[in-house]
Amino acid sequence: MSTTFDKVADIIAETCDIPRDTITPESHAIDDLKIDSLDFLDIAFAIDKAFGIKLPLEQWTQKINDGQATTEQYFVLKNLCARIDELIAAKGA
């Protein structure tokens, strides 16, 4: 059974044409993988569909802009996957 990270990495590789083996849990989607905001919408669409959730991108962006969170908290892939797992758990609760 593939992990959340495996699925997310596959989505990123396919959506952004990034070699799969360069995507690690420590990768920062923006700083390391150079994914821009428009491409991230495609990724969010694919993640929402794959996991049956709705990534709260607006809320995350607001928190980052307000200085209440860092981009690392949401866009380093291991952290992104942790958020996804939380959303999946909340959905099933």
Added chain:
Amino acid sequence: MRLEYFQMLDRFVEVKADERWIKTESRVPMESPVFEGHFPGYPLMPGVLLIENMAQTCGWLVSAITGFSGLPVLAGVKEAKIRGAVFPGMDISTEGKIVHDGSGFAIADGKISSGDTAIADARLTYRIIPYPSPEFQNTMVTWAKQLNFPLQEFKK
């Protein structure tokens, strides 16, 4: 339709709020400055304006499902296909369907036909951005009402 003003839709003819689907109709004008250049002596509706027609149809739908809380701006066009030619005087129908309602973005499929003939289709991505001012937001709602957009269907 007033192509030179980017007024691409004549009327909303059907909406299925539960299915997040909408249909508009428009008649291509017989004359427009656009046709003076595209092309001299052979007026042909530009393909980019067909995409704009789909973008506006789906854009109103995105506005409606989000309760006019933000302005949907076109951010991406994928798999766009211009399958048939559109000439002055032709009637076209445009269908729009929301494929995904994301956080701060939406994805929709647009499709244009004329009678039984497929004209164009595309998948459209919108960013939903804050309105630049409350006045502009009111302007959009008023505009929707002027076009007889069935806002009440989305308040049920």
